[in-house]
Amino acid sequence: xxxxxxxxxxxxxxxxxxxxxxxxxxxxxxxxxxxxxxxxxxxxxxxxxxxxxxxxxxxxxxxxxxxxxxxxxxxxxxxxxxxxxxxxxxxxxxxxxxxxxxxxxxxxxxxxxxxxxxxxxxxxxxxxxxxxxxxxxxxxxxxxxxxxxxxxxxxxxxxxxxxxxxxxxxxxxxxxxxxxxxxxxxxxxxxxxxxxxxxxxxxxxxxxxxxxxxxxxxxxxxxxxxxxxxxxxxxxxxxxxxxxxxxxxxxxxxxxxxxxxxxxxxxxxxxxxxxxxxxxxxxxxxxxxxxxxxx
Numbered sequence: 001x002x003x004x005x006x007x008x009x010x011x012x013x014x015x016x017x018x019x020x021x022x023x024x025x026x027x028x029x030x031x032x033x034x035x036x037x038x039x040x041x042x043x044x045x046x047x048x049x050x051x052x053x054x055x056x057x058x059x060x061x062x063x064x065x066x067x068x069x070x071x072x073x074x075x076x077x078x079x080x081x082x083x084x085x086x087x088x089x090x091x092x093x094x095x096x097x098x099x100x101x102x103x104x105x106x107x108x109x110x111x112x113x114x115x116x117x118x119x120x121x122x123x124x125x126x127x128x129x130x131x132x133x134x135x136x137x138x139x140x141x142x143x144x145x146x147x148x149x150x151x152x153x154x155x156x157x158x159x160x161x162x163x164x165x166x167x168x169x170x171x172x173x174x175x176x177x178x179x180x181x182x183x184x185x186x187x188x189x190x191x192x193x194x195x196x197x198x199x200x201x202x203x204x205x206x207x208x209x210x211x212x213x214x215x216x217x218x219x220x221x222x223x224x225x226x227x228x229x230x231x232x233x234x235x236x237x238x239x240x241x242x243x244x245x246x247x248x249x250x251x252x253x254x255x256x257x258x259x260x261x262x263x264x265x266x267x268x269x270x271x272x273x274x275x276x277x278x279x280x281x282x283x284x285x286x287x288x289x290x291x292x293x294x295x
Contacts, residue, residue, distance in 0.1 A: 001088045001137075001196070001236045001247060002218035002265075003064050004178070054223050056117040058159045059177035060110035065089035066178040067110060068221040069123070069143075069150065070230055071158040072274040072281070077148040079281035081158060083110055083125065083141040084270065085219030086235050087133040094133060097198040100295040101131040102283065106141060112154060117180035120154045130276075130283045133199045134293045136268040137235040139219075140283065159221055162229035163274040166205060171225045174207075174234050174267070178216040184225075185210035194266055196236055196249035205232045205267040206251075213237055213265045222267045230270055237265030 060067045060083055067085035075082075088094045091108060095101060106125040114120045124144050131139035143150075147158050166187055174183040185208045194204040205222065207213075213220070213234055222232035241262035242248030249266065251259045276283055276290035285294045 001086070002213055002215055002220075002234060003089065004216045054173040054175060054182060054225060054228070055115035056113040056175060056177065056180060056182075057115040057156050059113050059175050059221065060123065061113065061177040061180075062089060062108070062110060062219065063091070064178075064216075065218040066176045066216065066220040066234070068175070068177070068219075068230065069112070069147075069156075069158040070161050070221070070270075071147060072161050072277045073163055074274075074277065075147065075158075075281050077151075078146050080126070081123075081143040081145055081147050081150055082129065082281060083123070083143060084161075084221065084230070084233055084273075085139045085141070086137045086233060086268075087131045087139050088137055088235070089219045090128065090131055090139055095131060096133075097200070098134055099132065100134065100293050101128055102285075102295060104128040104131075108141060110141075111177070112150070112156060113177050113180070114154075114156065120156055123150070130292065132293050133201075135200070135202045136272070136292070137199070137201055138233060138268060138270070138273070140273070142281070159223070160229045161270055161274050162224065162227065162231045163271050165271055166224065166231040166269060170231070172207070172211075172231070173223045173225055174211050174213055174217065174220050175223060176213070176217040176220045176234075178220075179214070181217075183211040183213055183217075188264075191251040191266065192254055193252040194236075194249050195244045195252055197244070197246045201235075201266075201268055203269060205269060206261070207265050207267070209264060211265055212263070232267035232269050234265070234267045238262050 125141040191204040220234040244250040278284040
């Protein structure tokens with residue numbers, strides 16, 4: 001998972017390198033080796049012409065991860081704003097498989113970024129509205145500020161969540177507020193199931209190899225460069241060719257065939273979040289069409 005290396009090593013010591021319990025020999029796809037130890041020392045410019053359409057405005061830096069201020073199509077300017085990141089980026093540690101967190105008080109702070117990547121100011125949460133590492137890897141913080149207040153004070157708009165399933169081949173940018181780096185690539189396809197240690201995620205986005213994300217990019221918004229909307233949240237990658245272990249996720253298809261793609265990175269789709277938000281930007285897991293896991 002794409003937290004900073006120190007955090008990943010601590011998690012490894014706590015969680016161990018749990019191996020998926022199956023005797024089948026995995027298919028190994030030949031892809032470039034990846035190491036989260038290779039962190040950029042300075043902010044880098046976007047890596048392609050497509051990436052230049054996307055900047056850092058609305059993204060945030062957490063203490064251990066990346067994130068973004070997001071809104072759904074039905075969100076109102078007067079609603080409390082939401083910050084999107086990963087479930088594994090919670091300051092309390094990784095949620096266990098099957099664990100779902102709702103309405104947990106939080107005073108976590110976030111550094112809001114300008115388009116250049118410079119700090120615009122500090123935002124603060126009032127609670128973890130929703131978080132899990134089951135089926136997906138997501139956290140949603142409710143802030144003490146509304147969208148209108150953030151725009152009035154900082155001149156920065158929230159990023160829009162797409163309400164539709166992303167499409168294979170789409171040009172995307174992965175925008176890391178932690179490293180102030182933008183990665184440019186395409187959606188290579190989708191993993192039916194992505195397994196990492198004790199966790200399993202459904203219908204994960206697989207990047208082409210150009211998005212060589214590293215520790216600290218966890219929680220970065222994945223932006224469709226054509227629409228400018230968030231279609232996924234960056235969360236993990238296979239670093240050393242391991243099979244279904246921490247920091248080495250594997251793909252499992254409908255028939256149970258395991259494929260390892262060393263050096264390839266992944267994200268979790270976010271369109272499903274829009275189906276679970278109701279009036280006032282509140283999470284309602286009972287809404288028709290809402291498929292986020294329930295406690």
